[in-house]
Every structure is written in C-alpha cells, then in structure tokens.
Amino acid sequence: MVKNLKKFNSIALVILLFAAFSLSTINVHAKQRVIVIDPGCQAIENNQKESIGPGAWKRVSEDMIGAKGTVSENNEYDINLRIALKVNELLGDNYKVELTRTSNDVDMSNSDRAMIANALKANLYISIHASSPKDDTSGITVICQTEDNPYGITNYRNSRLLADTLLGSLADKTGAKNYQVVESDKLMGINWCSVPNAIVNVGNMNNPEDDENLSQEEYQQKVAEGIVAGIDSYFSQK
Structure with a gap:
C-alpha cells in the first residue's frame, strides 16, 4: 500500500512538472516579441501621392525604386532584401519576425509597410535602406521621429x-x-x-566605397548582425 502510494506520488509529480513546463513554454511563446523588418524599395515604381501622415493635408510621393550602385550597378531594392x-x-x-516583402516584384507604399506593423501590434518596425537622397556621403544613418512629431502615434523615447x-x-x-x-518628421514610413x-540607411550606394562594401555578402552579413545586435540591445535597455 505504502509502496503503491509512493509510486502514485512520483507519477503525479512528473505529471505536474510536465504541465508546468508546458504552460511555461506556451506563456513564453504567447509573449514572443514581434519584429517587422521592411526591405525598403521595390522593383515596381509607385509615384502615387499620399498623405504624409495621419490627418495631414500635405500629400507626397517617395522614390520606391531606390538607388543603383554607382560602381556595382546593383539595385538598392535587391540589396535591402538580401540584408x-x-x-x-x-x-x-x-523573436517572431515578419517581412513586409519577400520578393522585389511588389507594389507597396511606405505607409502600406508601416501599417503591417500597426496591424500586427509589433514590438518594433525597422525599415532597411541603402542610399542618401542628397549626395554621395558615406556611412550609416539611422532615422527616427522628432520629439515633437505632429502625428504623435508612437513613442519618441x-x-x-x-x-x-x-x-x-x-x-x-x-x-x-x-x-x-x-x-525627421518628413518620412511616411x-x-x-x-x-x-x-529607418536604417546601412550605407549609400551612391558612394563608391559603400557600394563596393554592400555588394559583398560578407559585409551584408555584418550589417545584418549589427541590426540584430541593436534589437537585442534595445530590449535589454527597456
């Protein structure tokens, strides 16, 4: 009788531990952070003007094709997707990752891409680009909203x-x-x-040195590792 009771208790303990582990796993999965990654640009141009932000009268269009490598002649939309x-x-x-596109032959505006993150209630939205609209300046630039963003639908901090x-x-x-x-408050994304x-400009394909770097898969991998490390660092500081 005592022996059977001990055996029963052992089985019950195993079942309880298994149940606790299963619930813990489900809970972790349920709380998994959602990251939306947007490979900027696309092979299909879209010059349609749209509101620069919610409730704004100003309508603008943005270059959806992007740059062509000044030396490599690679298309920016392809480099962005590779990264x-x-x-x-x-x-x-x-993380649970969603890409706004997985091919170059799409027709999406920058606001369309941002709305994917909104619909998913994502934890983060990161748009990858590889050009500068002004000149051939080299290096990496990350763009975020100003503290006084007039559209005020996200958190500046x-x-x-x-x-x-x-x-x-x-x-x-x-x-x-x-x-x-x-x-900046001038970008629809x-x-x-x-x-x-x-918005991460991982380099400028209008600059010969940046263009050469971005054409190399090894450098693209370093860029990807940098973005992932930045995401990890963000959540560690929250």
Missing part, C-alpha cells in the same frame, strides 16, 4: 532608443567611419507607424 533575409535568419527563435542601439551596434559590427542618428520604429 533583410539575413536579419530574419539571425533573429531565429528569439522608444524610437530614439532603438535608433541609438541600432547605430551603435552597426558601427561596431561594420567598422563604418561615418554614422549618425537623424530625427515613420509618420504612419504606431509602434517604435526606425
């Missing part, structure tokens, strides 16, 4: 923290010499996004 796919792979099981952690990690991984955080977000 995004590497980021997706590196994030692994630690969190977006600025994300920009800072991404920039620091990218500089560390790539060894880029020139890098900075820029605050930022203004339409309701979750912490940043």
Whole structure:
C-alpha cells in the first residue's frame, strides 16, 4: 500500500512538472516579441501621392525604386532584401519576425509597410535602406521621429532608443567611419507607424566605397548582425 502510494506520488509529480513546463513554454511563446523588418524599395515604381501622415493635408510621393550602385550597378531594392533575409535568419527563435516583402516584384507604399506593423501590434518596425537622397556621403544613418512629431502615434523615447542601439551596434559590427542618428518628421514610413520604429540607411550606394562594401555578402552579413545586435540591445535597455 505504502509502496503503491509512493509510486502514485512520483507519477503525479512528473505529471505536474510536465504541465508546468508546458504552460511555461506556451506563456513564453504567447509573449514572443514581434519584429517587422521592411526591405525598403521595390522593383515596381509607385509615384502615387499620399498623405504624409495621419490627418495631414500635405500629400507626397517617395522614390520606391531606390538607388543603383554607382560602381556595382546593383539595385538598392535587391540589396535591402538580401540584408533583410539575413536579419530574419539571425533573429531565429528569439523573436517572431515578419517581412513586409519577400520578393522585389511588389507594389507597396511606405505607409502600406508601416501599417503591417500597426496591424500586427509589433514590438518594433525597422525599415532597411541603402542610399542618401542628397549626395554621395558615406556611412550609416539611422532615422527616427522628432520629439515633437505632429502625428504623435508612437513613442519618441522608444524610437530614439532603438535608433541609438541600432547605430551603435552597426558601427561596431561594420567598422563604418561615418554614422549618425537623424530625427525627421518628413518620412511616411515613420509618420504612419504606431509602434517604435526606425529607418536604417546601412550605407549609400551612391558612394563608391559603400557600394563596393554592400555588394559583398560578407559585409551584408555584418550589417545584418549589427541590426540584430541593436534589437537585442534595445530590449535589454527597456
């Protein structure tokens, strides 16, 4: 009788431990952070004007094709996608990752992409680009909203923290010499996004040195590692 009771207690303990482990696993999965990665640009041009932000009268259009490598003649939209796919792979099981696109032949505006993050109630939205609209300046730039963003649908402090952690990690991984955080309220991808977000210019394909670097898979991998390290750093500081 005592022997059977001990056996019963042992079985019951195993069942309880298994149940506790299962519940813990389900809970972790349920709380898994959602990261939306946007490979900027696309092969299909879209010049349609749209509101620069929620409730704004101002309508603008943005270049959706992006740059062409000044030396390599690679298309920016292809480089952005290659890096995004590497980021997706590196994030692994630690996050639930959604890409706004997985091919170049899509027709999506920047606000469309931001709205994907909104619909998913993502923890972060990161848009990857590889050009500068002004000149051939080299280096890495991360763009976030200003503290006084007039559209006010996300949190400045969190977006600025994300920009800072991404920039620091990218500089560390790539060894880029020139890098900075820029605050702007002129980009639809930022203004339409309701979750912490940043636009990462991982280099400038209009600059010969950056173009050469970005054409190399090894350097693309370093960029992806920098983005992932920045994401990890962001959550460690929250």
